[in-house]
Amino acid sequence: MNHWKIPLALIFALTSLSGPALASEEVNLYSARKEALIKPLLDKFSSQTGIKVNLVTGKAKTLLKRLQSEGRNTPADILLTTDAGNLHAAKAAGLLQAVDNKVLASVPQNLRDSDNQWFALSTRSRVIVYSKDRVKASDLSTYEDLTNPKWKKRICIRSSSNIYNQSLLASLIVHNGMSKAEEWAKGVVANMAQPPKGNDRAQVKAVAVGVCDIAIINTYYMGVMQEKDAAQQKAAAQVSVFFPNQESRGAHINISGAGLIKGAKHKENAIKLLEYLVSDDAQKWYAQANHEYPIIAGIPVSKIVNAWGYPFKQDNLNVDELGKHNAEAVKIFDRVGWK
Amino acid sequence: MQSAIANNTSTTLGVKFSISRPSGWTLAAACVALVIATPILTILGFLFYPSTDTWQHLADTVLADYISNSLLLMLGVAAGAGSIGICTAWLTSMYSFPGRQLFVWSLLLPLAMPAYIIAFTYTGMFEVAGPVQEWIRETFNLRYGEYWFPEIRSLGGAITMLSLVLYPYVYLLARAAFLDQSICALEASRTLGCGPWRSFFFVALPLARPAIVTGLSLALMETLADYGTVQYFGVSTFTTGIFRTWFGLDDSVAAAQLSGILMTFVFVLIILERWSRRQARFHHATNRYRTIPNIKLPPLVGWVATTACLLPLFFGFILPIGQLTQWAFLTFSEMVDSSFYTLALNSFLLAGAAAVLTLVPALILSYGNRNHATPLSRFLVRLSGMGYAIPGTVIAIGVLIPFGALDNGIDAWMLEHFDIGTGLIFSGTIFILLFAYMVRFFTVSLNTVESGLGKIRPSMDEAAKTMGYGGLEILRHIHLPIMKGSLLTALIIVFVDVLKELPATLVLRPFNFNTLAVRAFELASDERLADSSTAAIAIVLVSIIPVILLSRTIAHSRPGQP
Numbered sequence: 009m010n011h012w013k014i015p016l017a018l019i020f021a022l023t024s025l026s027g028p029a030l031a032s033e034e035v036n037l038y039s040a041r042k043e044a045l046i047k048p049l050l051d052k053f054s055s056q057t058g059i060k061v062n063l064v065t066g067k068a069k070t071l072l073k074r075l076q077s078e079g080r081n082t083p084a085d086i087l088l089t090t091d092a093g094n095l096h097a098a099k100a101a102g103l104l105q106a107v108d109n110k111v112l113a114s115v116p117q118n119l120r121d122s123d124n125q126w127f128a129l130s131t132r133s134r135v136i137v138y139s140k141d142r143v144k145a146s147d148l149s150t151y152e153d154l155t156n157p158k159w160k161k162r163i164c165i166r167s168s169s170n171i172y173n174q175s176l177l178a179s180l181i182v183h184n185g186m187s188k189a190e191e192w193a194k195g196v197v198a199n200m201a202q203p204p205k206g207n208d209r210a211q212v213k214a215v216a217v218g219v220c221d222i223a224i225i226n227t228y229y230m231g232v233m234q235e236k237d238a239a240q241q242k243a244a245a246q247v248s249v250f251f252p253n254q255e256s257r258g259a260h261i262n263i264s265g266a267g268l269i270k271g272a273k274h275k276e277n278a279i280k281l282l283e284y285l286v287s288d289d290a291q292k293w294y295a296q297a298n299h300e301y302p303i304i305a306g307i308p309v310s311k312i313v314n315a316w317g318y319p320f321k322q323d324n325l326n327v328d329e330l331g332k333h334n335a336e337a338v339k340i341f342d343r344v345g346w347k
Numbered sequence: 348m349q350s351a352i353a354n355n356t357s358t359t360l361g362v363k364f365s366i367s368r369p370s371g372w373t374l375a376a377a378c379v380a381l382v383i384a385t386p387i388l389t390i391l392g393f394l395f396y397p398s399t400d401t402w403q404h405l406a407d408t409v410l411a412d413y414i415s416n417s418l419l420l421m422l423g424v425a426a427g428a429g430s431i432g433i434c435t436a437w438l439t440s441m442y443s444f445p446g447r448q449l450f451v452w453s454l455l456l457p458l459a460m461p462a463y464i465i466a467f468t469y470t471g472m473f474e475v476a477g478p479v480q481e482w483i484r485e486t487f488n489l490r491y492g493e494y495w496f497p498e499i500r501s502l503g504g505a506i507t508m509l510s511l512v513l514y515p516y517v518y519l520l521a522r523a524a525f526l527d528q529s530i531c532a533l534e535a536s537r538t539l540g541c542g543p544w545r546s547f548f549f550v551a552l553p554l555a556r557p558a559i560v561t562g563l564s565l566a567l568m569e570t571l572a573d574y575g576t577v578q579y580f581g582v583s584t585f586t587t588g589i590f591r592t593w594f595g596l597d598d599s600v601a602a603a604q605l606s607g608i609l610m611t612f613v614f615v616l617i618i619l620e621r622w623s624r625r626q627a628r629f630h631h632a633t634n635r636y637r638t639i640p641n642i643k644l645p646p647l648v649g650w651v652a653t654t655a656c657l658l659p660l661f662f663g664f665i666l667p668i669g670q671l672t673q674w675a676f677l678t679f680s681e682m683v684d685s686s687f688y689t690l691a692l693n694s695f696l697l698a699g700a701a702a703v704l705t706l707v708p709a710l711i712l713s714y715g716n717r718n719h720a721t722p723l724s725r726f727l728v729r730l731s732g733m734g735y736a737i738p739g740t741v742i743a744i745g746v747l748i749p750f751g752a753l754d755n756g757i758d759a760w761m762l763e764h765f766d767i768g769t770g771l772i773f774s775g776t777i778f779i780l781l782f783a784y785m786v787r788f789f790t791v792s793l794n795t796v797e798s799g800l801g802k803i804r805p806s807m808d809e810a811a812k813t814m815g816y817g818g819l820e821i822l823r824h825i826h827l828p829i830m831k832g833s834l835l836t837a838l839i840i841v842f843v844d845v846l847k848e849l850p851a852t853l854v855l856r857p858f859n860f861n862t863l864a865v866r867a868f869e870l871a872s873d874e875r876l877a878d879s880s881t882a883a884i885a886i887v888l889v890s891i892i893p894v895i896l897l898s899r900t901i902a903h904s905r906p907g908q909p
Contacts, residue, residue: 036858042869043861062858065869069594070854073744074774077751081758081771083858097597167581169591205500205581206474209874213476218491237677237877243476338595342408347581 034060035277038075039088040068041264046088049293053284059277068094075103080271085278088129088266091171093178095126095265096331104267111283118326119263119303126267128327129285130300133320134176134260136250137230138222139215148222150253151180151260155195163196164211164220167204168341172226175262177340178333179325183257186336194344204347209233209240216243223247226262231299231312249316258321262330264300373724376715379708380727386745386786387733391610393603401592401601413588413605417612420506420577420584421567427510428566431659432517433559437547438656440525443641444649450656452898457663458515459890461847461864463575464883466508467871468667470579471674473499500580508580509570511663516569517562519836519897524558525551543642560623561794564616568736568790571612574850575868585609586738606741613736617729668887674880682881687866691885694862697777697852698845698889701784702838708785709792709837713800732790739787739850746783746855750774775857783851788844792837799833800826832900839893839900846890863889 039046043065050061064071068089075082075098087103089095098104104125112120112127119128136148147158154163166173180189201220211223212233233244251259266285272278284290291302295309301318302309309318438444439451457465473479473496480496483489498504528551536550552559574586583591585605593602644652675682712728734742754771761769773779803826811821849864856865863882870879 042873043866044869044873044875064856064858064860065865066853067594067740070740070743073599074747074854077747078771078774079751079755081755081768081774083771083775169578169587169595171594174595203581206470206579207872207874210474210476213474217476217480219475239476239478335596335598338591339404339408342404347583 033058033277034062035274035281036062036083036085037064037088037281038071038084038086039063039065040071040090040094041065041088045298048297049285049290052289052293053281057280057284059280061281069097072098072101072103075269076101082269082271083273084269085272085274086266086281087269088264090264091175091330092128092263092265092327093171093175093331093334095121095267096328096334098267099123099125103270105270105272107268107279107282109279109283112286115286115303118324120265121267121328122326126265127282127286128263128265128303130264130291130294130298131261131303131322132226132228132263132300133251133322134172134224134226134262136222136252137212137215137225137247138250139218140246140248142218142221145248145250148250148252150256151176152184152192153252154199154222154224155192157199159199159222161199161201162221163199164201164214164223165196165204166207166211168338168346170207171334172208172262173224173346174334174337174341175330176224176260177337178330179260179323181333181336181340182325182329186340189337190340190344193340193346197344197346212247213240213243216246227301227313227316228299230316231310234312251317251320253323254321257325258323261322261325261327263303263327372711372715372717373721374715376712377724377727379711379715380724380731383708383731383734383786383789384727385749386742386783387610387730387737389745389748390603390606390737390741393600394607396600396603398604399598399601401596401598402604404596405588405592405601405605409583409588412583413585416502416577416582417571417584417609419502420509420582421570421612423502423506424509424513424570425563425567427506428514428517429559429563431510431514432519432562432566433521433552435514435656435659436518436521436525437551438652440522441642442644442649442652444644444652446653446656447641450653450660452895453660453664454518454656455515455894455898456660456891457512458519458843459847459887459894460512460664460667461575461849461867461883461886462509462512462569462573463579463849464671464867464871464879464886465512465663465667466505466576466579467876467879468670468883469504469508470499471876472666472670473497502580502582505576505580505582508576509566509573511659513566513569514659514663516565517559520558520562520565521555524555528554557623560620561798564620565735565791565794567616568613571609571736572738574738574740585612589738589741603741606737609737610733613733614729616736617732621729668884671880671884671887674877675884678877679881682878687881687885690861690863690866690882691889693860694846694864694886695889697780697784697862698842701781701788701845702842704781705785705788705792705841706796706834706837709789709796712793713796717800717805728793731786732793734786735788735790737787739783739848739852740854742783742787743851743854746779746786746851747774750779750782777857777860780852780855780857783855784841784845784848787848787851788841791840791844795833795837795840796830799830803829835900836897839897842893843890846886 037050043063046065047063050063053059054061068091071087072094075084075087078084087095087098099121106124108124112124115127119131120126138145138148168174177189177193180192184192202214206214208225208229211225212230214220215223227249230244230249233240235241253259266282268275268278268282286304288304288307291304291307294300295302295307295313299310299313301313308314435450435454439447439454471477475491483494483496484491487494532550532554533546536546541549572586574590577584578587578590585608589602589605589609592605593599712731716724716728750773754774757772758769761767807825808821811825816824847864849868852862852865853868856862863886867879867882867886870882
């Protein structure tokens with residue numbers, strides 16, 4: 009009877025499968041960007057430099073928690089997120105360190121931390137999409153105008169648990185003040201065609217079907233839909249993209265970004281990876297593969313993105329502000345009953 | 348059958364006796380329970396932090412919603428999963444009708460379907476822009492708003508989804524209980540003039556109640572812990588509230604305090620379940636078993652029974668698998684590469700290791716508490732079993748914090764005394780992930796083992812002793828044969844649960860280590876449903892074999908069956 013050997017053998021098999029390989033040159037990455045949207049880029053980096061990238065993906069907040077509990081012994085060298093708020097939180101928790109580096113200094117001022125503890129890698133805009141049949145572009149103007157009674161029962165937007173909505177409201181708090189921002193949120197809730205459900209793609213589909221006439225979404229979702237399967241293309245074909253606030257501060261921008269972990273054990277390799285992620289090569293990949301906006305001037309956007317109009321006026325608010333006002337935004341959402 | 352003989356012996360020798368030395372077992376049990384309860388205690392520890400103004404904010408705004416939605420969800424799933432589970436278990440245990448043999452095992456299949464995957468799949472099919480509503484609009488030349496269609500992303504939708512994949516717990520336990528019942532009790536009720544309905548409601552159902560409540564409490568604990576489905580459907584429950592408070596309001600203390608309230612829900616459930624099981628002493632009223640002759644239903648009624656069993660199987664398994672298969676055909680070639688096999692292997696090994704590892708403490712605790720339970724040890728056991736109702740992410744954090752502290756403590760101590768840094772020993776390894784699974788699914792193992800052990804009366808040990816058996820021989824020749832079914836059931840349910848597990852895996856896994864569930868979720872949460880289907884189907888396929896094994900175990904567990 010050797011039953012007791014089974015668990016031992018299983019554990020042994022598992023430990024041999026996992027854990028960072030003992031390659032001499034490596035860098036360890038905690039990424040809130042999902043595997044499918046980061047691995048191809050990391051593979052390119054590895055083949056160019058010979059540095060192996062070990063990857064764990066997960067939700068940004070849980071990665072932060074993991075970094076905190078692992079403390080100074082954490083194996084992670086880089087934290088990569090898909091929003092500014094969590095990088096702000098990582099810095100506030102003392103998890104990051106400054107990088108003074110010429111290549112990274114090319115990231116525009118408003119898209120990196122004031123102490124160079126983190127840097128944006130790509131941007132995306134939160135825009136309005138509208139039904140080509142039922143809405144004229146001239147009816148649209150600003151985010152603020154979405155509370156206009158003419159949009160009653162015509163707006164689709166996802167849950168306020170989503171970070172992109174929280175960031176949008178945070179930007180309105182900074183620009184217009186708390187009470188105006190709360191009025192805005194209340195007004196949008198009053199104009200919603202249905203209680204929030206589904207992600208940004210679902211909002212586009214809802215406009216296409218006629219549940220609502222306009223929706224607020226991140227640009228890259230639209231880009232991906234336009235090149236996807238026939239059903240999504242069909243939905244995407246019935247809506248157009250509108251960049252709000254072009255006459256004033258510009259359309260709201262959020263980022264994906266990364267920072268160097270304090271006490272990183274592969275600091276040099278980590279900086280090489282960060283440099284690579286803002287290189288022309290990587291910037292083109294973001295633009296083409298996921299329809300995001302490059303942060304380095306002169307990199308072309310994808311054909312689909314270009315067709316919506318590029319360049320457009322972007323809100324130059326320092327994205328760090330979005331992180332600072334995130335909790336206030338969530339409280340407003342709770343108060344006005346934005347699910 | 349051995350068990351039948353053993354049962355007979357037990358009635359003749361009614362002396363209390365145990366093979367174990369009380370102090371050693373009890374102490375070991377207390378230690379094991381304490382270790383498993385550590386993550387839960389870590390979270391509960393946050394309750395003693397001063398509450399922030401976030402708490403006031405939650406109470407003023409969303410808390411009432413969280414409570415009422417969670418309660419409604421539980422009530423709905425209790426009604427849905429309960430009625431499906433009990434009906435199908437009764438029909439397949441008592442009657443013969445077309446397809447019965449097939450339903451006996453296939454009704455368990457939805458157990459292999461993760462709740463978030465069935466939610467994604469149904470949304471893909473039935474949402475407003477999905478193919479079904481599209482077809483309705485095109486065929487009848489209607490526009491949105493001109494026809495009625497149930498909204499899938501809603502509280503009702505969440506109740507339906509969870510009921511469809513959780514009813515097998517009730518079915519499993521109710522069926523085992525119905526099969527366990529002596530036909531004599533039923534025959535007696537019939538001779539006393541009860542019709543089949545009255546026999547069911549006044550004899551069989553009350554006799555099976557403890558098992559049904561156990562099955563329901565498992566289903567409801569899963570419901571409370573569910574995050575994927577309710578989040579996707581936009582239903583604000585305790586789980587979504589915990590994450591919103593933690594991620595959005597950035598207040599981990601208030602989030603942990605919400606988890607604390609969630610745990611009181613769970614405690615009530617557990618106490619109910621215990622209380623119900625306390626009545627179980629009437630369970631084995633007689634030891635004379637006879638095979639229950641399956642009553643042949645007349646053709647028309649038989650087909651009604653067939654339909655009643657087919658519906659949950661169809662909606663809980665066949666339909667979603669059909670949709671997933673159709674998607675998989677479109678994306679199969681893109682999605683299956685060499686890394687895909689690694690994913691499947693990882694999932695399989697993890698689930699296997701976790702199932703075996705979880706069984707060990709369950710055995711220690713069951714034996715430790717068998718005859719010498721103190722109030723403290725009973726409390727510790729209940730506490731250690733709470734993981735099943737707590738969202739995986741919360742468990743993961745409860746595991747991260749103490750292990751991080753332990754690792755860094757050892758490292759600092761070694762540096763100070765020997766100038767050797769040990770770094771992180773546990774954190775970021777498979778070990779910590781397996782431990783989290785153990786905490787999360789412990790109650791499944793424990794309940795199953797305890798109920799198996801409950802069948803072995805202390806007097807049987809005594810009888811064996813008088814026949815000259817030593818402790819180990821008793822274990823091997825008496826306990827093992829009687830418990831085999833329960834142990835296998837515990838192994839299989841934990842195996843399937845770990846295979847489906849997502850949130851704890853996501854937080855705790857080591858570098859470059861993914862599972863099928865992680866792959867399926869990452870793609871599906873991006874609404875790349877078609878791309879995620881291959882991994883989803885793989886989860887279901889890997890689970891099917893153990894699920895079929897499980898149904899065979901029950902089929903053979905029937906007393907009086909050759």
